[in-house]
Amino acid sequence: MITLSSDFKSPYPAAMKGVIASRCDARMIDISHEFSRHNVREAAFWLTQIIPWFPPAVHLVVVDPGVGTSRRAIVVSVGDHSFVGPDNGVLIPVASVLGSDEEVEVYGIPSRESESSTFHGRDVFAPMAAALTTESINELVADERLFPIDEYESLRLPSARTKGTSIVGEVLVVDGFGNVITNIPEEALSVPIGKNVLVNGTEIPFLRTYGERSREQPLVTIGSHNNIELAVREGRGDEFFELSPKDEVRIEWEES
Amino acid sequence: MITLSSDFKSPYPAAMKGVIASRCDARMIDISHEFSRHNVREAAFWLTQIIPWFPPAVHLVVVDPGVGTSRRAIVVSVGDHSFVGPDNGVLIPVASVLGSDEEVEVYGIPSRESESSTFHGRDVFAPMAAALTTESINELVADERLFPIDEYESLRLPSARTKGTSIVGEVLVVDGFGNVITNIPEEALSVPIGKNVLVNGTEIPFLRTYGERSREQPLVTIGSHNNIELAVREGRGDEFFELSPKDEVRIEWEES
Amino acid sequence: MITLSSDFKSPYPAAMKGVIASRCDARMIDISHEFSRHNVREAAFWLTQIIPWFPPAVHLVVVDPGVGTSRRAIVVSVGDHSFVGPDNGVLIPVASVLGSDEEVEVYGIPSRESESSTFHGRDVFAPMAAALTTESINELVADERLFPIDEYESLRLPSARTKGTSIVGEVLVVDGFGNVITNIPEEALSVPIGKNVLVNGTEIPFLRTYGERSREQPLVTIGSHNNIELAVREGRGDEFFELSPKDEVRIEWEES
Numbered sequence: 001m002i003t004l005s006s007d008f009k010s011p012y013p014a015a016m017k018g019v020i021a022s023r024c025d026a027r028m029i030d031i032s033h034e035f036s037r038h039n040v041r042e043a044a045f046w047l048t049q050i051i052p053w054f055p056p057a058v059h060l061v062v063v064d065p066g067v068g069t070s071r072r073a074i075v076v077s078v079g080d081h082s083f084v085g086p087d088n089g090v091l092i093p094v095a096s097v098l099g100s101d102e103e104v105e106v107y108g109i110p111s112r113e114s115e116s117s118t119f120h121g122r123d124v125f126a127p128m129a130a131a132l133t134t135e136s137i138n139e140l141v142a143d144e145r146l147f148p149i150d151e152y153e154s155l156r157l158p159s160a161r162t163k164g165t166s167i168v169g170e171v172l173v174v175d176g177f178g179n180v181i182t183n184i185p186e187e188a189l190s191v192p193i194g195k196n197v198l199v200n201g202t203e204i205p206f207l208r209t210y211g212e213r214s215r216e217q218p219l220v221t222i223g224s225h226n227n228i229e230l231a232v233r234e235g236r237g238d239e240f241f242e243l244s245p246k247d248e249v250r251i252e253w254e255e256s
Numbered sequence: 257m258i259t260l261s262s263d264f265k266s267p268y269p270a271a272m273k274g275v276i277a278s279r280c281d282a283r284m285i286d287i288s289h290e291f292s293r294h295n296v297r298e299a300a301f302w303l304t305q306i307i308p309w310f311p312p313a314v315h316l317v318v319v320d321p322g323v324g325t326s327r328r329a330i331v332v333s334v335g336d337h338s339f340v341g342p343d344n345g346v347l348i349p350v351a352s353v354l355g356s357d358e359e360v361e362v363y364g365i366p367s368r369e370s371e372s373s374t375f376h377g378r379d380v381f382a383p384m385a386a387a388l389t390t391e392s393i394n395e396l397v398a399d400e401r402l403f404p405i406d407e408y409e410s411l412r413l414p415s416a417r418t419k420g421t422s423i424v425g426e427v428l429v430v431d432g433f434g435n436v437i438t439n440i441p442e443e444a445l446s447v448p449i450g451k452n453v454l455v456n457g458t459e460i461p462f463l464r465t466y467g468e469r470s471r472e473q474p475l476v477t478i479g480s481h482n483n484i485e486l487a488v489r490e491g492r493g494d495e496f497f498e499l500s501p502k503d504e505v506r507i508e509w510e511e512s
Numbered sequence: 513m514i515t516l517s518s519d520f521k522s523p524y525p526a527a528m529k530g531v532i533a534s535r536c537d538a539r540m541i542d543i544s545h546e547f548s549r550h551n552v553r554e555a556a557f558w559l560t561q562i563i564p565w566f567p568p569a570v571h572l573v574v575v576d577p578g579v580g581t582s583r584r585a586i587v588v589s590v591g592d593h594s595f596v597g598p599d600n601g602v603l604i605p606v607a608s609v610l611g612s613d614e615e616v617e618v619y620g621i622p623s624r625e626s627e628s629s630t631f632h633g634r635d636v637f638a639p640m641a642a643a644l645t646t647e648s649i650n651e652l653v654a655d656e657r658l659f660p661i662d663e664y665e666s667l668r669l670p671s672a673r674t675k676g677t678s679i680v681g682e683v684l685v686v687d688g689f690g691n692v693i694t695n696i697p698e699e700a701l702s703v704p705i706g707k708n709v710l711v712n713g714t715e716i717p718f719l720r721t722y723g724e725r726s727r728e729q730p731l732v733t734i735g736s737h738n739n740i741e742l743a744v745r746e747g748r749g750d751e752f753f754e755l756s757p758k759d760e761v762r763i764e765w766e767e768s
Contacts, residue, residue: 001277003270005267008688009546009688009689010544010545010546010688011517011543011544011546011547011558011562012687012736014515014541014542014543014544014562015561015562015565015736017541017566018541018562018563018564018565018566018567019565021513021541021566021567022565022566022567028541029270029273029274029277029284030270031267031270032266032267032270033266034265034266034267035267037689037746038746046267049271050267050270050271050274051274052274053271053274053275053278053378054273054274054277054278055274055277055278065723065746066723067721067722067723068720068721068722068723068724069721069723069724071723117720117721117734118721118722118733118734118735118736119736122565122736123736175268176264176265176266177265177293208324208373209323209324209325209373209374210323210324210374211321211322211323211324211325211327212324212325221374222373222374223374224268224271224374224375224378224379234293234294234321257533259526261523285526285529285530285533285540286526287523287526288522288523288526289522290521290522290523291523302523305527306523306526306527306530307530308530309527309530309531309534309634310529310530310533310534311530311533311534431524432520432521432522433521433549464580464629465579465580465581465629465630466579466580466630467577467578467579467580467581467583468580468581477630478629478630479630480524480527480630480631480634480635490549490550490577
């Protein structure tokens with residue numbers, strides 16, 4: 001099984017699928033091709049939320065602002081999963097979710113003259129994804145199609161800081177509905193469900209779910225990712241809270 | 257085979273696919289993940305148009321404004337098809353197309369503490385869809401994973417009313433091209449092709465197909481769903497006719 | 513294997529998939545359903561870029577401004593590939609990429625009374641695509657489900673004209689990122705990488721890749737399709753260059 005993720009929209013992902021279908025019979029499942037263009041951090045976050053629900057697979061990921069520069073193409077192996085994509089950190093957070101640092105192995109893909117300088121997804125990553133469904137990493141290393149590397153770009157999604165009855169985090173991503181997903185983990189907010197908190201100074205109820213709020217009213221809730229989410233029922237949280245990715249989010253509450 | 261329908265856009269549907277792929281080998285086919293958010297009626301309409309073209313399958317449907325409230329999760333069985341989704345009526349019109357009232361059976365899914373309160377598509381419906389591809393409903397009832405229920409939310413798409421040489425209906429949905437799809441069935445309009453009719457007072461030709469009209473000109477036609485459709489060739493019917501879902505559509509014609 | 517291409521957006525393609533899945537077990541892969549509505553030339557261009565990466569397959573293509581008129585439904589056979597779609601030229605450029613003129617064979621699909629006049633993708637093309645995965649063209653001709661034809665609509669993507677140290681071409685398509693894809697082939701520009709050229713009078717550097725330019729700066733580059741592309745790194749080339757499909761692009765350079 002090969003999953004495909006990119007910021008390509010349509011129709012470029014189909015060229016990668018053609019290359020894969022020409023080389024192996026692996027089933028292909030799209031994660032998304034709608035990631036924000038060149039937004040490595042957003043893609044890295046979504047991968048941590050979605051890939052762990054999959055059985056062992058090869059994951060092809062192309063969010064690659066540095067395509068055509070000297071950034072390396074890499075394979076990241078962790079447990080029974082492997083990832084193919086650019087060496088810009090996008091593959092690292094999800095690998096860290098799937099295994100310990102010791103279990104994460106990183107390999108470089110030698111670059112060849114013949115490849116397109118603008119479409120590595122089709123010319124470099126897709127052939128390697130197909131190869132990983134039929135050959136072991138050891139075989140690919142023996143064939144000099146992969147080589148072990150020790151240094152690679154890392155990426156750590158930022159952590160929130162708690163201080164007594166307040167916590168300061170930031171916006172990781174805004175989803176397609178305008179829900180503002182923060183980096184504040186559920187357990188950091190020691191507030192009973194139903195109480196009000198201050199979000200950047202505005203009083204908002206902390207509720208278990210959208211359904212407990214009236215339409216078009218704001219709420220603080222716990223998203224399916226177990227992070228604190230700022231939302232508006234049947235409306236856009238990003239507009240109500242005036243928040244974009246990387247903006248600071250400060251949540252304060254009364255001691256209970 | 258499992259079909260997937262939702263108002264999730266991207267990338268949330270991929271988490272449901274991961275859960276399904278972890279539990280069974282069923283083929284997955286997307287119906288749409290672009291349904292208007294929380295619009296139960298629109299989704300119900302599209303399902304009646306599309307699902308009947310499929311062979312027997314399990315259909316996972318998540319258009320669920322009440323997620324996290326006490327609304328039930330249900331399975332609807334009709335003939336060789338089964339549906340998994342929320343008990344808000346979205347599954348009922350398509351079930352009525354596939355079989356008679358006597359053939360439609362509805363089951364509840366017991367709720368469990370461990371499930372996310374915001375992503376039942378991933379945590380409740382997807383596991384049940386996978387189960388339905390390998391286990392019979394009787395087995396799932398015996399295992400207390402389903403229980404028969406008699407009462408559930410219904411939903412009836414509205415009917416048009418004919419009165420002599422006029423008919424009053426309403427807009428069901430506007431498709432992605434701006435075509436206005438009404439609830440007026442083809443046979444209700446006893447007008448020869450080529451004649452003009454009055455649409456909310458404006459004279460418009462009734463034609464067999466877009467191709468018979470000049471570019472950017474309005475027409476009344478019969479859509480692929482056999483309902484009357486208000487369209488503009490290579491343009492947007494919703495803008496020309498100034499119509500949105502649930503708006504009234506009155507069509508009048510001269511006695512022939 | 514069946515690939516699917518259309519300008520249908522969502523959810524109409526799913527009805528075609530239902531018809532196919534009811535008739536055969538062929539794997540289905542979407543090329544795109546986001547082609548610009550009724551833009552035959554754009555779709556024809558993208559097919560030439562993407563289909564050649566696929567193994568032998570049946571390709572269902574519906575970009576069909578003439579649906580419901582007397583335009584024919586056709587099958588185009590070339591080598592081990594076959595195409596099903598409207599007789600409006602959209603299938604021809606990709607067929608010419610896959611084989612010589614002598615290898616391209618075109619067949620008509622007899623029209624039947626029962627078919628919808630607005631959704632040939634579902635009622636005419638999808639059943640034929642399914643049939644082509646299990647029956648040979650000779651069998652379909654013997655069954656009178658296909659008949660050989662000699663005349664059909666052609667479509668030739670326009671060529672650029674070189675004159676000394678200048679070349680005049682035009683915009684073929686603008687992709688989803690705003691990159692302006694021209695009909696000027698890579699080899700027509702005899703300019704060393706790194707030099708400046710004049711694009712419709714404005715001096716722009718000719719670079720190997722986006723990564724060599726600063727953010728939001730314009731460049732002339734070679735796209736993955738081997739045509740000259742006008743782009744802005746992490747921005748929209750169509751807005752910077754003020755160019756749309758069919759607009760003239762004149763590139764001039766100094767003799768080296």
